[in-house]
Amino acid sequence: MPALTSPAAPPTARPTGPARPGGARGRWPMRDYPGVLWMVLAVVMTFVHPFVPGSRWLMVHLVLLGALTHSIMVWSTHFTQALLKTAPGLDERRQQNRRLVLLLVGTSTTLVGVPTAQWWVTATGAALVTAAVVWHGVQLFRRLRSALPGRFRVTVRYYLAAAVCLPVGVALGATLALGLDDAAHGRILLAHITVNVLGWVGLTVTGTLLTLWPTMLRTPIGADAERRARQALPGLAGAVALLVAGALADLRWVTVAALGLYAVALLWWASAVLAPVRTARPREFAPASVGLSLLWWLVAIVVILVRLSTTRTWAEFTDGFGTTSAILVVGFAAQLLPGALSYLVPSVLGGGKTVVRAGQAWFDRWGTARLVVVNGGLLLCLLPVPSIVRVILSVLVVLALAAFVPLMLGGIHAAVRARKEVEAARARGERPAGSSPTPGTPAGEPDRMPSVWSGGQLVAAVSALVLAVSVGVALDPAAAGLPGGTTGGAAAVVATGSTTTVQVSAVDMRFEPARIEVPRGDRLVVELTNTDPTNVHDLQVLGERTPRLAPGESATLDLGVVGETAQGWCTIVGHRQMGMVLDVVVTGDGGAPVAATDHTGHGDAAVGVGGPAAVRLDPAATVTDPVDPVLPPLTTPAGTTHRLTLTATEEELEVAPGVTQVRWTFDGQVPGPTLRGRVGDTFEVTLVNDGTMGHSIDFHAGALAPDRPMRTIPPGESLVYTFTAERAGIWMYHCSTMPMSSHIAAGMHGAVIIEPEEGLPAVDREYLLVQSEVHLSPGTGQGEAPAAEVDAASIAAEQPTFVTFNGIADQYDEHMLAARVGERVRLWVLDAGPSRPTSFHVVGGQFDTVYAEGAYSLGPEAGGAGAQALGLQAAQGGFVELTFPQEGHYPLVSHIMVDAERGAHGFVRVTG
Numbered sequence: 001m002p003a004l005t006s007p008a009a010p011p012t013a014r015p016t017g018p019a020r021p022g023g024a025r026g027r028w029p030m031r032d033y034p035g036v037l038w039m040v041l042a043v044v045m046t047f048v049h050p051f052v053p054g055s056r057w058l059m060v061h062l063v064l065l066g067a068l069t070h071s072i073m074v075w076s077t078h079f080t081q082a083l084l085k086t087a088p089g090l091d092e093r094r095q096q097n098r099r100l101v102l103l104l105v106g107t108s109t110t111l112v113g114v115p116t117a118q119w120w121v122t123a124t125g126a127a128l129v130t131a132a133v134v135w136h137g138v139q140l141f142r143r144l145r146s147a148l149p150g151r152f153r154v155t156v157r158y159y160l161a162a163a164v165c166l167p168v169g170v171a172l173g174a175t176l177a178l179g180l181d182d183a184a185h186g187r188i189l190l191a192h193i194t195v196n197v198l199g200w201v202g203l204t205v206t207g208t209l210l211t212l213w214p215t216m217l218r219t220p221i222g223a224d225a226e227r228r229a230r231q232a233l234p235g236l237a238g239a240v241a242l243l244v245a246g247a248l249a250d251l252r253w254v255t256v257a258a259l260g261l262y263a264v265a266l267l268w269w270a271s272a273v274l275a276p277v278r279t280a281r282p283r284e285f286a287p288a289s290v291g292l293s294l295l296w297w298l299v300a301i302v303v304i305l306v307r308l309s310t311t312r313t314w315a316e317f318t319d320g321f322g323t324t325s326a327i328l329v330v331g332f333a334a335q336l337l338p339g340a341l342s343y344l345v346p347s348v349l350g351g352g353k354t355v356v357r358a359g360q361a362w363f364d365r366w367g368t369a370r371l372v373v374v375n376g377g378l379l380l381c382l383l384p385v386p387s388i389v390r391v392i393l394s395v396l397v398v399l400a401l402a403a404f405v406p407l408m409l410g411g412i413h414a415a416v417r418a419r420k421e422v423e424a425a426r427a428r429g430e431r432p433a434g435s436s437p438t439p440g441t442p443a444g445e446p447d448r449m450p451s452v453w454s455g456g457q458l459v460a461a462v463s464a465l466v467l468a469v470s471v472g473v474a475l476d477p478a479a480a481g482l483p484g485g486t487t488g489g490a491a492a493v494v495a496t497g498s499t500t501t502v503q504v505s506a507v508d509m510r511f512e513p514a515r516i517e518v519p520r521g522d523r524l525v526v527e528l529t530n531t532d533p534t535n536v537h538d539l540q541v542l543g544e545r546t547p548r549l550a551p552g553e554s555a556t557l558d559l560g561v562v563g564e565t566a567q568g569w570c571t572i573v574g575h576r577q578m579g580m581v582l583d584v585v586v587t588g589d590g591g592a593p594v595a596a597t598d599h600t601g602h603g604d605a606a607v608g609v610g611g612p613a614a615v616r617l618d619p620a621a622t623v624t625d626p627v628d629p630v631l632p633p634l635t636t637p638a639g640t641t642h643r644l645t646l647t648a649t650e651e652e653l654e655v656a657p658g659v660t661q662v663r664w665t666f667d668g669q670v671p672g673p674t675l676r677g678r679v680g681d682t683f684e685v686t687l688v689n690d691g692t693m694g695h696s697i698d699f700h701a702g703a704l705a706p707d708r709p710m711r712t713i714p715p716g717e718s719l720v721y722t723f724t725a726e727r728a729g730i731w732m733y734h735c736s737t738m739p740m741s742s743h744i745a746a747g748m749h750g751a752v753i754i755e756p757e758e759g760l761p762a763v764d765r766e767y768l769l770v771q772s773e774v775h776l777s778p779g780t781g782q783g784e785a786p787a788a789e790v791d792a793a794s795i796a797a798e799q800p801t802f803v804t805f806n807g808i809a810d811q812y813d814e815h816m817l818a819a820r821v822g823e824r825v826r827l828w829v830l831d832a833g834p835s836r837p838t839s840f841h842v843v844g845g846q847f848d849t850v851y852a853e854g855a856y857s858l859g860p861e862a863g864g865a866g867a868q869a870l871g872l873q874a875a876q877g878g879f880v881e882l883t884f885p886q887e888g889h890y891p892l893v894s895h896i897m898v899d900a901e902r903g904a905h906g907f908v909r910v911t912g
Contacts, residue, residue: 028093030100031074032345032412035337036405038066038107043402046394058115060325063333064196065129066107069166071337072204073103073136075344076159079208080140083155084147091139099139103132110170114177126174130167137163154230158207161237165199168244183250186314190255191247193304197328198262199240202297205336206236206266209290210273216287216343219280224272235265252308259305266298283453284360285367289339292375296331300324313552323382330378330397338404345408346415354422359415362407368454372461373400380465389472396468495561496521504582506530506537506549509575509738511568515583518562524584526557534712535694535737537575541568541584548572548692551714562586572693574742574792621658626815627806631674631753631766631828638678638757645686646672648695648735648748650789655774656802656809656903662789663747663807664691664735670807671770671832672733672750675701679757681725688718694737699723700875701731701752712737725754729854730830730877739792744834745775745800746790747807751830751877763881764823769840771872771894771904772807772832773800798835803899805892805906812892812906819884819910826881827892833874839895840870842908845882852878869895884910 042062077096080086106128113121137160144156172192176185210229214221239262246254274294282288303324311317346359377397381390500518504511504526518524530537530549538548539557546555563586570580636642646666653663653670666672675683687697694712702723709721734740735748751770775794794800802809819825826849831838847867850858853876858867870880884890887910894904 030097034100034104035067035070035074035341036408038062038070039337039405042067043398043405046398056325058111060329061111061114063329064201065110068201068333068337069107069129070100070103071341072162072201073100073132075208075340076140076162076204077136078344078348079211080143080156080159083152083211084143084150086143086147090143090146095139099132099135102128102135106130106132119174119177122177123174126170130170133163133166152211152226154226154233155207155210158203158229158233161233162200162203162207165195165203165240169196169200183314186318187247187250189318190308191244194240194243194247198243198301199237201333203236203240206232206269206273212340212343213273213287213290214276216284216290217276217280217282219276222272222275225275228269228272232265232269235261235268239265256305256308259301259308263301263305266301284343285364285371286339286343288367288371289335289342292371293332293335293339296327296335300327300332303327326378326381330374330401334401335374338401341408342404346411352422355415355419358418359411362411362414365407366403366457368457369461370400370403372458373397373464376461376465377468380469385469386472389469392468392472393465396464494521495523499523499525501525501527503527503529504539506539506570506580507532509580511539511580511582514581515585517585517587520563520586520588521561524559524562526559527554528557529554534714536572536692536714537570537580538572539568539582540571541582542566545571550716573746573789574739574795576792623654623657623808623811623814625654626811627669627808629767629769629806629812629817631676631768633766634676634678634755634759636677636681638680640677641682641684642675642677643684644673644675645688646697647688648691650691653747654808655776655804657814659776661774661776664695664743664790665747666697666750670747671772672748674750674768675733675752676755677725678755678759679725679728681754683723683725683752685721686718687713687721689713689715691715695735695743695748696737697721697733698736699731699733699752701725701733701754706736710736725752727854728754728756730828730879732830732832732875732877734832741795741834742790742792744832745773745795747772749832751828753828763826765819766826766828767817768828768830769805769892770807770830770832771838771840772804773834773836774802774804774809776801795834800836800902803836803894803902803904805904809903810905816889816907816909817892819908821885821887821910821912822883824881824883825908826879828877828879829870829872830877831872831874835874836899837871837873837896838899838904840872840880841868841893841895842882843891843893844888845884845890847880847882849881850878851880852876884908886910887912
């Protein structure tokens with residue numbers, strides 16, 4: 001490898017045989033292959049991202065956490081050894097391999113944990129990555145302490161400062177995975193990016209380029225470079241620490257000042273370290289790619305600084321952060337890594353000038369074209385171009401970046417082959433071809449490579465970019481503001497070339513404004529912001545839909561040229577029925593509205609009243625996961641405080657034999673967990689929203705003002721609901737987020753059973769049956785058909801698909817309740833609705849005890865009287881007691897027979 005200090009330095013020894021165990025020359029799998037793996041996966045992800053959850057996050061972290069972090073671990077160790085020349089056994093290759101394996105496992109675990117929302121997996125991966133980097137930092141410190149005094153020790157200090165940053169950044173990243181409100185997410189996101197990109201990556205880059213930059217340019221290091229690098233380090237590291245502290249403390253002015261300080265320190269460093277470029281222009285791909293990456297890095301810092309200075313809230317700061325991510329990942333990281341490796345890989349393979357030139361020639365192939373496509377394409381993508389143009393340009397940029405992988409493999413293969421040829425020539429006593437230095441070339445320095453710049457490649461690359469833009473504009477001229485093109489099924493709509501942009505807010509189950517007008521032929525752009533503080537919303541219109549937006553988030557819906565009136569709506573179940581509709585009115589000549597066209601496939605755009613979904617049950621189907629109706633006895637003493645957590649999730653669950661539906665649940669079950677206690681007991685319930693929309697909870701068993709404990713919380717948030725049970729009975733709890741009918745029907749309900757302080761009379765068996773309705777969308781959840789969420793139109797029509805006991809129709813026909821002749825059985829019944837009453841009856845049985853809504857209508861003092869049914873309206877509950885006189889099968893039904901036929905029935909199997 002060339003001397004790191006300057007080309008005029010004495011030649012560095014070049015081993016021609018196998019590398020020493022702790023050395024860096026030759027092929028080394030753990031050094032060479034993981035980085036390639038992460039880059040390949042990042043390229044693959046760019047092409048499959050529409051089908052992968054969390055793909056944007058994965059693309060960013062495959063590059064930054066995967067490829068770049070691995071390379072930093074490898075090459076900072078390499079440069080430390082080259083600069084300090086410590087004893088090889090201090091940190092031999094075996095130990096380095098263990099660190100790299102630990103990093104690989106930790107990175108892989110993290111990249112699985114975040115997209116799958118398994119926080120414990122994320123935390124485990126973060127801990128492994130942290131352990132690997134801390135171990136790396138300790139070994140760097142050991143090398144520094146054991147080395148003799150020498151120049152450029154400041155580079156290792158940069159590495160040590162960087163190694164302190166990454167564990168902090170990893171911890172902040174794991175915190176982001178917990179799910180935070182908008183303000184906390186924005187602050188921690190800024191701290192996470194700062195400490196990782198400006199700290200871990202930035203400090204490593206600035207420390208390395210002190211010696212690597214002039215070496216790549218094959219020029220002497222600037223006279224003031226080392227001194228200014230020492231002076232800049234406190235400013236750079238201090239700015240990172242101050243920026244993180246300001247973000248976490250919610251001090252916006254501190255973050256702006258800290259980022260400004262970082263920029264000033266970086267410019268001070270660059271003024272001397274990068275000075276050689278004034279006398280030696282980059283001739284090879286490596287310095288050109290690294291130099292361009294540094295320019296994009298500076299652009300990203302400026303963009304973040306501007307956003308910090310101009311946005312009013314942290315939610316606004318994080319909104320649209322994709323542009324900054326693209327600059328950091330594509331412009332900075334994805335160019336820095338290939339640039340550095342294009343120089344380092346041939347050098348560390350060793351073998352002399354001939355070998356280095358053979359490998360380097362591959363790394364420089366198509367260098368001009370790759371650089372122009374990547375940088376020109378990225379610049380065009382950042383401009384307000386039509387989406388189809390951005391897609392085509394993105395493909396070109398990805399292909400240009402991906403070309404590095406096969407070129408690197410070809411370069412390694414060429415260098416290995418050239419090395420074998422050189423060794424064979426030396427064995428024959430011949431001088432290897434090309435081993436004589438060119439006149440004027442310093443000893444130990446490989447001949448200067450031919451310039452990477454090519455006029456032909458420049459023309460080809462620019463032509464490719466122009467062609468991409470032209471094809472995109474031709475495919476969607478209206479999006480470019482040009483005449484021509486139609487959208488939304490509008491026939492023969494002539495584009496006016498004008499754009500109508502409308503800001504729409506989603507709040508309180510409505511859009512504001514609820515009606516917008518657009519001239520026929522205009523391109524319509526709707527900028528939707530969810531200003532609802534508690535709920536998630538989206539907008540679908542003319543076949544296009546925004547993502548679901550959390551409170552404070554925004555999205556842009558580009559509807560292209562419109563020529564017809566249409567209606568849009570929020571697609572979250574029940575929201576449209578609550579009035580979340582947006583009328584898009586197209587005006588023609590003289591402002592006359594154009595006739596409306598329905599894009600729902602259901603005729604009139606207004607929501608109609610529908611009937612129950614037609615469901616054919618497979619007679620051979622069985623219930624695979626029945627709900628146990630057995631009610632465990634109450635064993636806690638009076639005055640107990642019950643603490644529990646209920647998590648709102650969305651799960652695909654059975655609703656009938658062979659039929660599934662996406663259910664909204666408490667703790668992944670329908671009905672939710674049963675709470676049981678005595679009068680005087682306190683319940684402290686933590687509700688965690690792990691769903692994709694707003695949810696809440698309402699306990700009928702408690703009496704308190706609903707404003708705070710029953711408020712709707714968005715995904716990722718939690719609340720604590722505390723109440724004291726003051727009256728006995730069976731009480732309903734449910735989600736009270738509007739539309740409440742949809743949330744209850746979707747499964748968000750459960751029972752709280754409160755006994756008197758002295759308890760209830762003992763019985764032999766107790767069961768709980770919660771009656772509720774299931775509303776299926778037509779054709780869903782059966783066989784190969786996908787499970788769908790609750791059908792709000794069916795709820796409005798009060799025509800359920802099924803009526804169930806404990807969430808699954810017919811389940812107790814197959815999985816019967818059990819009793820023995822003469823046993824006293826208590827059956828608790830709660831009608832969760834949301835709309836239909838029940839008349840609970842046991843065929844062949846007679847009730848000798850009936851308790852409903854706080855009072856006995858039939859008790860022991862009745863003197864032989866009996867009852868046949870327990871009538872309950874929605875949200876009412878009670879219990880009945882009976883004994884069975886004979887063996888047999890006693891049906892349990894709602895005597896509203898149409899509901900029994902919909903699934904509200906089962907059996908008690910009585911044995912002797």
